[in-house]
Amino acid sequence: MTDPSTLVTLISIAVTLLFMLGVPVFLVIGYWVIGVSFVLGMPLQNIGGALADVFTDGFALLAMPLFILTGDLINRSGIARRLSDFAYACLGWIRGGLAMASLGACGLFAAISGSNSATTATIGSMLHPEMVKGGYDERFSAATAAAGGTVGIIIPPSIIFIVYGFLLNLPISDLFVAGIIPGALMVGAMMFAAFLICFSNKWGILIALSPMRVFKTAIGAWLGFFAIGLVLWGIYTGKFSPTEAAGVTVGFCVIVGFISLPLYKMMGGAKGRDVSEKRVSEMLVVEGFSPLELPSITMRSAQITGILAPLIAVSVVMQQILSVLGAQELIGNFVTSMGGYYAVLFTSMAIVFVCGMVLESLPVTIILAPILAPIAHEVGVEPVQFAVIFLVGASIGFITPPYGLNLYVASGVTGVPYFRLLRYTVPYLVALLSVWFIVALVPELSTALLPNR
Template identity: 30%
Template sequence: MLIWFLPVFLVFLMIGLPVFFGLLAAPGILLYLSALDEGAVNPTKELTLLYRNVYNGMDSFPLMAIPFFMLAGELMNKGGITERLVEFSQALMGHLRGGLAHVNILSSMLFAGLSGSAVADTSALGSMLIPAMEKQGYTRRFAAAVTAASSVIGPIIPPSGIMIIYAYVMGESVAALFLAGIVPGVMVGLGLMLVVRLMANKYDLPKAERIVQKGMTLTSREYWVSFVLLRLNVGWLIFALFRGTTGLAGEGASTLVVMTTFLVGVIAAHVLLMNMRRRIDSDFRMVTKRAVVPLQTPILILGGILLGVFTPTEAAAVAVAYAIVVAFFVLKTMTLQDLPAVLSRSAMTSAVVLLLVGGAMAFKTVVSLSYAPQILADYILSLSENPLILLFLINILLFIVGMFLDAGPAIIILGPILGPIFVDLGVHPVHFAIIMSVNLTVGLATPPMGLVLFVASSVSGEKVQTIARAILPFLAVEVLVIFLITYIPAISMTIPRLTGFVQ
């Protein structure tokens, strides 16, 4: 009887029951009926299995990273960080045909390194860029479609909430998944920019126009912070390249040698940056300096994890601390009066995600009791023995699932079922994690139930149906990227292998 959990769950979704309640009601009813069928004296006793697993599913140290990243994103958004990223994107991409559409996509790529949330991306950037695009002559539905399509980059480029969930459920390395998501996320962004360029003439998108804010200023505090951060970051890059090519100052080298080499790298960075200063327009230079402090967030998160300084959960807490310092003391764009609203919004968003995780973990218990994984595995393997064909079929399945179910619950429900099947077929666990994560993330922007479509509709005032039609060319490119990731493992696996997180 328990094998009917999925059809019952889908019926609940179709009648409009919230996902969290559906995740509990479907297995709860079947557990109760199964206990009655077996003649149990107290059939309700079986239900304790569900609510115990709801709590156990949320009570996890790795999952603490999710509310921290949510809070960091809210702090950055409230602190005016999003505006600085948009200004920087405009300075880089405004000269292209359809410039603001390119700016929208690049801003999503940069914002992805702060929040890791597609919904936060759509809400924060959409409220700013959709009116600006409309003012420049773009149709509202096109602006909303670009915003929704590019927002799916948020959970692909690290940090990523759904990759934290996948790592928690499947026992994989969060750092390896973060690194594996970098190239696919960039590919999605570049693919969307290519679509905009191809559509520029057909839809008469606004002509190229260099968009660099004039007469911008920096406080002395922010000037010196960005001055130091730029030199430290470029110096570290020079140091890493030197160590990687020569082998000097590597493992086994004394602390004095490492520090001296790094100091030389910082001095070389200073000389290089001062030389570039003379060749770059002062307004462009100012916009770039204003973006340095926000862009330090993903560097801090990934750098700390890769160097082993802190775990992903600790990295999320450090990101919050950094966001507070930036918003309150460096930029001074927030006051204590703003904090309750920020904490409230991040708490509500985190609660929704964690409730879904808890409900999905309870749902997963019934999945295992029903022997559905074994039944599905036997059925999938009976379709074909060719892993390439099976990967194609599973991509179709995940794409359909992503249309109706949020990525987090879908990963928790399907990951333990599908992951072992494809690992046994020779697919690397991290590679399959990226296939699944990217596919389900794209589902967030896929009609009819894609969550970011509704958020984009709310922000823009445009109907979901019209956004859904306008987004189809962008979805086509995202599906193409999914298949490239699927059949060319090097796209996602090269960086984790080079950094030693995957053998």
């Protein structure tokens, strides 16, 4: 009889080949889970039960549909458009300004949605056509949206921070505050990478820097700033949970969308907008929506949720099987054997990076955080700082193949094939990895804003 470990290895090689042939990652992971379950003698009903538990008991997944719906509503209501207008007014005078504005808009959007996939989907669907019209390579434009979405789980509010805090018994408010500076650094580093790429390729249409335009777009984006303030105020003051915050934001965006449509029509549609001075943004999206359009918007969000939720669920089941195989004990013993502060820290980072390449951030957090955080604490790593280090690393996994969830989302909303995005993700990966190591080496970046520090 063939040794079970050999069969698990063969199954792993087989599903890897399937992925290379273009089989969807959900099916790849699903085939691995089913195959290994047979090898280990686990009844298949356990898989169904585990999947059901993820959907019914998974705290983070309860908020995911609302956050995704928030992203679509922010887009259709005109809030995301006005935030991007403000970012472009501030950065459009620089070579690659629209690409940098897309990344800035991702940061602002992340402060409302708390979701990497929603950030990528909204900014990608909205600004990708404009970047292509502005002379940017379509692959670079799609990769920019994917990279910008990585800050969705770092800039507060963030569902993953909540999950991490719950698992490790850390104050959620401290984790949120700790993510502000690293999130801003991630956006800044990606902007610099975009500038270098665009400067070398002479991409983008430049506009003159106008303080008046910056002021006008800031006034126009006040609803977006209000939405950001509403979410942060509600969570920080304890008025409502993050899931409730998503519901409140959905209600706010619905009201704004209903009001925006008649105002948009009264102003003559796009003719009433400022399109002077060769403005790249051509207002292709009508601002606002009617009550009759709300079901179709909700359906689109449900479709995205239907793609992401099973992928997350089957990843959790995969992690459970890995636990049965002894992966948790193996990882714990390996990291502990490293010894000193930096050895444990960098080994933990390497493990998070590798796991993030093949799994979604939620199961990576669920399985690895309880193992690695206590070990890091024993060697002197501040718990809140390690939380930020862990989750910044997990966020980088959103644009690292073969999994790269944001790459799949960007590919879906822009129509650019997955493998064609990979070339232009490399500069963003370098930028994010640089920030990651800086955050790891400088604890004050995570703890400076915390109270009583």
